[in-house]
Amino acid sequence: MSDAETLNELLSFLDRDGCYSAFPDEVIDVYLKRAGITTDDVKVKRLIALSAQKFVHDVAESAMHYSERQQQQQTEGDATPGASQTSQAHVLTQDVLAAALDEFGINIHQPTSRHM
16 A cells, blocks of 8 residues: 555544544644634544554553553562562552653753752
């Protein structure tokens, strides 16, 4: 399949009424307006929504990996011979989220304040 065919297939998919993302068109409208972008093209809005959904998914997946590694390191440090290792629920902490976002070039660490 050529790039043009792939693009046409994507655009026709975005034009369908059954194409929904995690972000409704109305939410995308609000953020486009905040960014100073106005468009009535539904395909553009849905493509932006799909891109945002992919970004959120990638960040969440990266955060899950950081959380798993952090959990493994804690388990290895606390391991006692013969103890069974049970899986624990993953918790999204500020540190895990910061590490995941750092992979995408986004820094959310608060600068240290200087009090005199």
